[in-house]
Amino acid sequence: MSKVSSLADAMSTVTDGAHLALTGFAITRSAVAAAAELVRAGRRGLTLTQVIGSLETDLLVGAGCVDRLIYSGGSLDRFGSLHSVNRAISAGLPTEEYSTLSLTLRLLAGSLGLPFLPTRSLIGSHLLARLTPTGGAMMITDPFSGAPVLAVSAVRPDVAIVHANVCDEDGNACVFGPLWSIKETALASARVIVTAEQVVPRGGIDPSRVTIPGAVVTAVAEVPAGGRPTAVFGAYDYDATLLSEYAAASRAGGETFRRFVTDQFLAPDEIVAVAR
């Protein structure tokens, strides 16, 4: 049976309080249209896991949708910092900050159904000191050698969102270019929503190009330009003007940010359709 639905219907399955996982990276492949749908729906109380924070992270945190953030830092590259995220952290947003590899290993453990994975990263840092009380990371003894090693616990989000280049109606999704932690994040999650630049019928995808198997995908929505203003490799470059304006609005915060988000990301569908 086809998994294709509208973006609004697919995103309506992400409910208040859900543990959401996102897969954008700074200024690339952010699921901006999907995140905007959550803002439009007024979602609250989300736990957000994302290996590298990006525009979508900043958008959701800035809009007040997120109650807990699990990430390893992030930025808008030279366009600016994740100002809304940094401001929220300073104001007390509960945050668990990892390194890129250690958080990806938590997701890999989740995807494999393992309780934890060992690593030599993060050891001895203040990052680890802060994470140990959260249950995310703990020094253990290698049972084989007796040497100290770090265990990072599995994380299993409720739902992941991936913005793909192409996806078929069964959810077999192709992500072109570098994959950072997209695959581990999707496979760790109980459900996966794919937004895709293009949705094709069954048989329309080369199996060798599939990044996320349809077996784990629960919903597919065709959202051309769904990553704008971030870059989607193989589809379009970032919109430098809009990214600069976003960074400025996020830095300003408050009513300036709210109005910018409303005007740029929550516009009525027909206006967005014309812009495409």
Next chain:
Amino acid sequence: MTGDWTPGEMMAVAAASLLRDDDVALVGLGLPQIAALLGQRTTTPGIQLLLELGVFMPHPVEPAMGIADPRMWKDAWSYGGVIDVLGAMLHGGRVTLGILGALQVDPSGSLNTTMVSAADGSVRRFNGSGGGNDIESLAGRVLVVMRHDSRKFRPAVEFLTSPGRMLDGRPRAEYGLSGGGTVAIITDRAILQITDAGAVLASVHPGQSPESVLASTPMPLIVPAGGPDETAAPTALQQRLLRDELDPKGWYLG
């Protein structure tokens, strides 16, 4: 004070002098990347570059806004993910070199890339670890490239994002870290070598006096018996490459 080069150019050239032709390197954006690309174009053409988000051997030809800018991935050998690059390559022991920036360092080469406090107690947060902690924790050796600002040198960093060569005065391997940690801090005034005994003023750049460098480095710093060396000045070829090709917009080398 200095010759006909900018502080950034001197840093890039000094960092490039510490690269090896057989290095497999993970580098941060900005001066670390410029230094690696300079080495690739000049004295260490065999150096292999990796980007943490899953790019092997990119050949960027125009300035990029960050590692997430697809311009950075141009003409790469291959694409993969974090588990390939920070996992199999770095954690697997195949990455010989990391080049990183830092907000603060200490004499063992430990890094703060997370936050700094102002005199009034307010905290300014930066971009966080990303792969920085992974690289410092796991790479064979790490070069730190940063401006010689006295506020950046601390007897102990304010927030320990990534442990350096020693941790609480003991070798890092005792704690379970692999790789060697920081081996040198390259600034626009000097090269500080990180040893088991602490930070050593290994060389000062042309036009800098050891005394002035010491005066602007408020952390324990060992001066070698015969005094520090003088770092080689940028060559005309290096300056042409830096100005015309590697950073034509002057984002990093000013």
